[in-house]
Amino acid sequence: MRQRIALVTGGCGGIGTAIVRKLARLGHRVATNYRDEARALAWQARMRGEGIEATIAAGDVADPLASEAMVRAVERELGPIDILINNAGITRDATFHKMSYQQWTEVVNTNLNACFNVTRPVIEGMRERRWGRIVQISSINGQKGQYGQANYAAAKAGMHGFTISLAQENARLGITVNTVSPGYVATDMVMAVPEEVRAKIVAQIPMGRLGEPDEIAHAVAFFTGEEAGWVTGANLAINGGHYMGW
Ligand code: CAA
Numbered sequence: 001m002r003q004r005i006a007l008v009t010g011g012c013g014g015i016g017t018a019i020v021r022k023l024a025r026l027g028h029r030v031a032t033n034y035r036d037e038a039r040a041l042a043w044q045a046r047m048r049g050e051g052i053e054a055t056i057a058a059g060d061v062a063d064p065l066a067s068e069a070m071v072r073a074v075e076r077e078l079g080p081i082d083i084l085i086n087n088a089g090i091t092r093d094a095t096f097h098k099m100s101y102q103q104w105t106e107v108v109n110t111n112l113n114a115c116f117n118v119t120r121p122v123i124e125g126m127r128e129r130r131w132g133r134i135v136q137i138s139s140i141n142g143q144k145g146q147y148g149q150a151n152y153a154a155a156k157a158g159m160h161g162f163t164i165s166l167a168q169e170n171a172r173l174g175i176t177v178n179t180v181s182p183g184y185v186a187t188d189m190v191m192a193v194p195e196e197v198r199a200k201i202v203a204q205i206p207m208g209r210l211g212e213p214d215e216i217a218h219a220v221a222f223f224t225g226e227e228a229g230w231v232t233g234a235n236l237a238i239n240g241g242h243y244m245g246w
Helices: 014-025 037-049 064-078 101-129 140-144 150-173 195-203 213-224
Strands: 005-008 029-034 055-058 083-086 132-137 175-182 235-238
Touching (some): 014 037, 014 083, 014 213, 029 037, 037 055, 083 213, 132 213, 140 235, 150 175
Parallel strands (some): 005 029, 083 132, 132 175, 175 235
């Protein structure tokens, strides 16, 4: 297998950590961004304890200039980015009639505008080198909507619109662009949902359980592989049967 350089945004989080671990164990060199340096350093030490050397670079993906600086810092340390996983995401749940403009914009900036902010400085190099793998981590709630998540569902649905446009523009240049749409996975984000609400959600999952971060990372690894070179513009749902749209 050829070693590639991978950038996973939000790599210190629940699903992000599993993706970093998976890509590193496949032999790639992996980097992530951070907003909180102390938390990132602790995470990096934890990864090192597992035998994984992950690069960390400062930069909030909601900020275009900070994102570009973060990408350049990763390139200086590791080299040109071949694999980009737009994974960073936040929730600010509220029913829409109670939602503030701040709750709306924070989610759209971090979950959707970040796709522009981080992919824009990466794409030209991929086009020049005629190889790239880009994966958006969207959500089941971008596909089916969710009570209390008009902001998040709009941003997550937008991520797949981004995927299918970018996939068309770059298909002839050896660059694939795909989306993975996880359902409810056992991470801090899902655990922050009030317990009684979460119990009702889990009751709707045919598999009867939350997903594991590794189950998402497995799919991301598939899309980033050399062998997946003819898979582009796809949206893979991984949700325990919770939503089966097609
Ligand atoms: N369908 C119908 N009615 C619902 C409902 C649903 N799914 N969820 C809540 N309601 C109803 C309640 O029963 C309640 O009704 P009554 O007033 O008649 O009792 C009413 O809505 C409550 O509305 P409020 O505006 O007062 O809601 P709230 O301020 O108490 O909180 C909420 C609402 C923040 C949305 C809360 O229900 C919540 O956190 N829901 C979970 C949202 C969720 O799934 N988030 C996912 C986070 S994880 C993630 O995003 C990862 C991923 O990609 C999957």
